[in-house]
Amino acid sequence: MTDALVIGGSSRIGAAIGRTLAALGQHVTLWGRDPGRLDLAAEQIRAAGGRAGSRVVDVRDRAALGEAAEQVLAGSRLAAVVWAAGLFDWADADQAEPDTWDQLFDVNLVAAATATRLLLPALLAGAPSSLIYLGSGASRQAFAHNAAYVASKHGLAGLAGGVWLDVRDRGVKVSLIAPGLVAAGAGLRSPQGQSNPEQLLQPEDVAAAVGFVVTFPDRGCPTEIRLEPQRG
Ligand SMILES: NC(=O)c1ccc[n+]([C@@H]2O[C@H](COP(=O)([O-])OP(=O)(O)OC[C@H]3O[C@@H](n4cnc5c(N)ncnc54)[C@H](OP(=O)(O)O)[C@@H]3O)[C@@H](O)[C@H]2O)c1
Numbered sequence: 324m325t326d327a328l329v330i331g332g333s334s335r336i337g338a339a340i341g342r343t344l345a346a347l348g349q350h351v352t353l354w355g356r357d358p359g360r361l362d363l364a365a366e367q368i369r370a371a372g373g374r375a376g377s378r379v380v381d382v383r384d385r386a387a388l389g390e391a392a393e394q395v396l397a398g399s400r401l402a403a404v405v406w407a408a409g410l411f412d413w414a415d416a417d418q419a420e421p422d423t424w425d426q427l428f429d430v431n432l433v434a435a436a437t438a439t440r441l442l443l444p445a446l447l448a449g450a451p452s453s454l455i456y457l458g459s460g461a462s463r464q465a466f467a468h469n470a471a472y473v474a475s476k477h478g479l480a481g482l483a484g485g486v487w488l489d490v491r492d493r494g495v496k497v498s499l500i501a502p503g504l505v506a507a508g509a510g511l512r513s514p515q516g517q518s519n520p521e522q523l524l525q526p527e528d529v530a531a532a533v534g535f536v537v538t539f540p541d542r543g544c545p546t547e548i549r550l551e552p553q554r555g
Pocket residue numbers: 330331332333334335336337354355356357358360380381382383406407408409410430457458459460501502503504505506507508509510511
């Protein structure tokens with residue numbers, strides 16, 4: 324059995340990814356801040372016969388992130404890391420709170436880069452392995468009223484592309500999975516999420532894309548996957 328780590332595993336999307344990775348036979352560890360949501364997600368995996376644990380990690384706390392990464396490095400074979408942590412801000416650029424933007428960039432991009440640096444040695448040691456970032460429709464396209472989110476997800480796409488080039492010859496698949504609106508978290512607060520949540524992607528759809536990357540033959544890598552709700 325190999326290990327998988329889902330950062331942002333307390334979200335509904337992260338929890339669904341955890342269930343998919345556990346069903347593929349991986350021992351899943353979920354990181355996030357909310358102990359109740361983390362416990363619930365891990366318990367759902369165990370109830371289905373999988374193996375899961377969780378750890379409270381605020382990724383903005385670099386000391387805590389470093390300690391958690393050290394534990395991973397000291398542990399058994401790491402086969403997959405999924406970065407699903409993210410913050411959303413719904414505000415026009417001239418109205419947004421500077422502190423909110425600071426937090427958003429820190430979680431969505433800077434912490435993602437720091438975690439990448441800290442965890443890549445374990446993924447390289449565990450190769451063949453997979454590093455997957457949860458992007459967004461905003462990874463390649465701008466939208467009004469959330470400039471910081473758009474910029475952070477564009478940045479995450481650049482991070483994924485650059486990291487891929489650095490590790491492709493050493494057995495680590497690196498992928499950006501970029502979903503449109505999902506019936507979870509911020510997606511449910513969107514106008515479409517309020518009016519027609521059943522038409523959005525489901526967390527399981529994002530998890531299926533993660534499963535596709537993880538199980539893809541090691542001679543290739545799905546470097547970027549766009550997902551959209553079928554009905555607009
Ligand atoms: N919902 C959508 O329509 C949609 C579409 C495309 C992409 N995405 C992406 O999917 C991911 C999940 O988003 P969501 O919409 O489902 O929102 P959500 O339920 O609010 O999930 C956000 C996740 O990020 C974690 N997180 C935030 N700040 C953190 C921090 N400082 N330290 C550790 N973890 C932190 C949260 O953990 P805690 O709750 O434990 O703090 C939670 O697990 C995000 O990356 C988002 O950009 C969402």
